[in-house]
Amino acid sequence: xxxxxxxxxxxxxxxxxxxxxxxxxxxxxxxxxxxxxxxxxxxxxxxxxxxxxxxxxxxxxxxxxxxxxxxxxxxxxxxxxxxxxxxxxxxxxxxxxxxxxxxxxxxxxxxxxxxxxxxxxxxxxxxxxxxxxxxxxxxxxxxxxxxxxxxxxxxxxxxxxxxxxxxxxxxxxxxxxxxxxxxxxxxxxxxxxxxxxxxxxxxxxxxxxxxxxxxxxxxxxxxxxxxxxxxxxxxxxxxxxxxxxxxxxxxxxxxxxxxxxxxxxxxxxxxxxxxxxxxxxxxxxxxxxxxxxxxxxxxxxxxxxxxxxxxxxxxxxxxxxxxxxxxxxxxxxxxxxxxxxxxxxxxxxxxxxxxxxxxxxxxxxxxxxxxxxxxxxxxxxxxxxxxxxxxxxxxxxxxxxxxxxxxxxxxxxxxxxxxxxxxxxxxxxxxxxxxxxxxxxxxxxxxxxxxxxxxxxxxxxxxxxxxxxxxxxxxxxxxxxxxxxxxxxxxxxxxxxxxxxxxxxxxxxxxxxxxxxxxxxxxxxxxxxxxxxxxxxxxxxxxxxxxxxxxxxxxxxxxxxxxxxxxxxxxxxxxxxxxxxxxxxxxxxxx
Numbered sequence: 001x002x003x004x005x006x007x008x009x010x011x012x013x014x015x016x017x018x019x020x021x022x023x024x025x026x027x028x029x030x031x032x033x034x035x036x037x038x039x040x041x042x043x044x045x046x047x048x049x050x051x052x053x054x055x056x057x058x059x060x061x062x063x064x065x066x067x068x069x070x071x072x073x074x075x076x077x078x079x080x081x082x083x084x085x086x087x088x089x090x091x092x093x094x095x096x097x098x099x100x101x102x103x104x105x106x107x108x109x110x111x112x113x114x115x116x117x118x119x120x121x122x123x124x125x126x127x128x129x130x131x132x133x134x135x136x137x138x139x140x141x142x143x144x145x146x147x148x149x150x151x152x153x154x155x156x157x158x159x160x161x162x163x164x165x166x167x168x169x170x171x172x173x174x175x176x177x178x179x180x181x182x183x184x185x186x187x188x189x190x191x192x193x194x195x196x197x198x199x200x201x202x203x204x205x206x207x208x209x210x211x212x213x214x215x216x217x218x219x220x221x222x223x224x225x226x227x228x229x230x231x232x233x234x235x236x237x238x239x240x241x242x243x244x245x246x247x248x249x250x251x252x253x254x255x256x257x258x259x260x261x262x263x264x265x266x267x268x269x270x271x272x273x274x275x276x277x278x279x280x281x282x283x284x285x286x287x288x289x290x291x292x293x294x295x296x297x298x299x300x301x302x303x304x305x306x307x308x309x310x311x312x313x314x315x316x317x318x319x320x321x322x323x324x325x326x327x328x329x330x331x332x333x334x335x336x337x338x339x340x341x342x343x344x345x346x347x348x349x350x351x352x353x354x355x356x357x358x359x360x361x362x363x364x365x366x367x368x369x370x371x372x373x374x375x376x377x378x379x380x381x382x383x384x385x386x387x388x389x390x391x392x393x394x395x396x397x398x399x400x401x402x403x404x405x406x407x408x409x410x411x412x413x414x415x416x417x418x419x420x421x422x423x424x425x426x427x428x429x430x431x432x433x434x435x436x437x438x439x440x441x442x443x444x445x446x447x448x449x450x451x452x453x454x455x456x457x458x459x460x461x462x463x464x465x466x467x468x469x470x471x472x473x474x475x476x477x478x479x480x481x482x483x484x485x486x487x488x489x490x491x492x493x494x495x496x497x498x499x500x501x502x503x504x505x506x507x508x509x510x511x512x513x514x515x516x517x518x519x520x521x522x523x524x525x526x527x528x529x530x531x532x533x534x535x536x537x538x539x540x541x542x543x544x545x546x547x548x549x550x551x552x553x554x555x556x557x558x559x560x561x562x563x564x565x566x567x568x569x570x571x572x573x574x575x576x577x578x579x580x581x582x583x584x585x586x587x588x589x590x591x
Contacts, residue, residue: 001374002057003366006046007064008103010095013042015049016362017056020370026053027362033099042099046106061116062369063104064361066096066152066205068120073127073534074521075368078104078116086118092150092204095241117369124154125189125196127535129468132198149207151199153181153302157189158196159364160301160357167342167355168297173470173517176292178285181359182311183302184212184254188281190288193473195535198291200284206240209284210277212254215244217280249273256304256311278314285315289322293476295352298324300345301359306336312345316354323351386548387417388555389498391458392441393428393482394451399491400442403428403484410444418503419543420445429483430454434463436483450494452480455553459497469496470537500554501537503544516540522548531558 002025007014011034016027030045040048063078067089076082083101090097108116133149135142142148157179164179165172173194180188186209190198200208200216210216218240226236239248247254250273252262263270289295298319300312309332316326327347334343336358346354401408404426411425424442430452437458451474459466466478478495481488502520509515515538522533533554 001059001370003370004049004053004058004061004107005064005362005365005369006049006061006103006107007361007365008042008096008099010099013045013049013103014362015053016366017053017058018363018366022363022367024363025056028052042102043106046103047110050107050110058111058114060369060373061107061111061114062365063100063107063116063118064121064155064365065100065118066121067093067150068118068122069146069150070126070148072118072120073123075117075119075123075372077372078108078118082118093152094237096205115373117372119155119365119368121152121154122150124158125151125199128196128198131465135203147203149199149202151187151189151196152201152205153185153187153189153199154196155361155364156181156301156359157187157191157199159360160299161189161191161194163342163357164297164299164353164355167344168353170296171517174473175296176289176294177297177299178288178295179299179301180209180281180285180305180315181302182209182281182300182305182308185214186211186216186281186302186304188284188288190292192292193470198288208280210249210273210280211245213242213245213247215240215248246273246277249276256308260308260310274311274314278311278317281315282317282319285319286322295322297353297355299355299357301357306356306358309334312354312356319352324354325350326354384502384546384548385417386550386555389453389549389551390441391430391437391452391454391552392443393453394443394447394449396448396450397446399450399482399489400426400446402487402489403482405486408486410442410446412444416443417547418545426484430458430462431481431483431488432462432464435461437461449474450491452482452491452495453498453551454495455551456497457553464495466495466497468499470499471501471539498549498551499535499537500533500548500550501539502546502548504538504540504546505544506540506542508546509538509540514538514540533558 001020003018005016005018012029012031013033014029017025019025028049030040030048032039033045034041065086069085069089071085083104086097086101104116128151135147135149137147160179160181161177162172164177165175168175175193177191178188179191185205188200188209189196202208206214206216208216223236231239245254246256246259250259250262250270252258252270259270259273263274285298298316300306304311313326313328313331316324325347327345330343331345334345334356336343336356341358343356344353345356346352395403400410413423413425415422422444424444426442427439428442430437430440449472451471454462454466464478464480469477474494474496477493479490479492480495481490504512504514514520518538520536520538522536533550
């Protein structure tokens with residue numbers, strides 16, 4: 001299956017034709033589109049691209065779209081509604097969405113019988129926690145106008161984090177990574193256990209790092225001052241999007257190579273531009289390390305991140321307190337422009353690895369577009385029990401003894417649906433800074449790590465911010481005090497909101513075409529409330545019985561009861577495992 005990838009910029013289109021085995025067949029770039037009257041436009045460039053690849057069949061077209069809003073958390077087939085959504089966000093991405101629309105229309109006209117897939121830069125950030133997406137303005141005003149933080153460069157951040165995990169030979173969902181996409185557009189992302197937890201760009205691509213011509217972070221009061229001085233919306237737009245950033249600071253334009261040459265010759269404005277750019281990036285690295293409770297790797301990608309050794313060096317200065325020890329020789333010699341996907345630039349004694357990664361948005365787009373169009377459907381049908389899990393505790397032997405007595409052992413109250421698991425007669429009280437929750441059930445058998453699982457509603461009651469985590473991943477999670485009849489124990493970590501997941505025996509996983517740690521989405525339809533649960537983890541083990549686990553808040557949102565059962569059948573819904581009041585369909589996994 002050949003996938004044509006169309007990656008639009010404000011004045012350029014990059015394209016790549018990639019076959020089903022990820023082999024690059026053709027690629028190219030059309031630049032300076034629409035810069036003056038009579039020059040090539042995005043529409044005419046698409047026509048030229050189709051002529052250049054005319055010797056190859058095209059089975060699917062993948063389009064990179066910068067702004068998809070809050071509705072699009074995954075690739076989707078382009079229809080009239082998707083086009084309308086892209087159009088609606090033109091004011092939020094004026095340098096990108098209009099040109100993507102033009103290219104989509106031209107490609108659809110030229111290739112009407114081929115599926116066209118939109119992949120959104122905002123999608124990777126769509127499941128950021130609300131504390132990361134919410135601006136501290138009047139809540140009703142934000143709600144009325146759809147003002148929230150979306151984030152961008154998601155395709156690049158996701159790809160770079162994945163390559164870094166491969167290099168480190170560790171699962172992505174065990175790592176805390178700061179990715180820096182540095183180019184004419186620039187952004188940072190905190191990738192916590194495989195998901196975007198925070199990113200520097202916000203409602204529009206203007207927020208955050210210093211960019212080629214865009215300002216990045218600016219005090220909103222400065223804009224009010226400029227408005228009072230006679231600026232209007234159009235002139236502010238031009239100032240912030242086209243006359244700021246490296247270009248505005250240096251006075252030489254947005255090419256960092258030219259700015260670095262001028263800075264070496266003594267140009268003070270160019271030196272200032274370089275210092276501000278590096279300082280802003282360094283500041284975000286420190287902030288994201290704090291937000292994630294640590295960092296395992298820092299990744300540089302994008303035109304500047306991949307090519308400017310001096311800028312990488314400046315950014316990593318003064319980060320020794322995080323454990324970053326730059327290797328000057330490795331940094332200077334790092335090259336990812338040929339066959340290398342990555343290059344390490346820190347010393348062997350560095351606790352935090354710094355890695356340069358060659359971004360490949362086109363490959364990422366091709367893979368996801370191809371996966372969506374060719375998603376396999378299981379032929380067999382079967383029941384999927386859905387377990388609604390209330391708050392509960394898993395305890396170590398030491399903690400159990402401290403709470404219930406040195407000679408106490410768990411008393412089985414009833415077996416649970418997962419083989420070997422049981423509910424205990426023993427209960428504990430949870431004590432938080434704000435309130436307490438009485439008689440929380442202990443589950444057995446005893447474990448090697450303490451883990452207390454609560455819902456978001458319980459969080460607010462206790463006054464604790466518990467992270468969403470895979471079961472067993474409690475490092476750096478929230479503290480909690482447990483109270484039992486024989487004493488109390490304060491855990492420094494262990495309190496989590498459990499990530500929704502589906503237990504599968506290997507036979508079930510094989511039948512559904514899934515593997516351990518795959519992610520799917522679950523659409524609840526046909527009941528009292530239709531909704532989609534994204535980011536559902538697949539857990540595969542010989543000892544597991546097939547079952548989906550959600551907490552009480554999630555069950556209430558979907559109006560599910562504790563006996564809800566979904567049957568796997570062939571329901572035609574894009575991208576989701578669809579759980580209805582009677583039927584579910586695995587259509588594709590999300591990767």
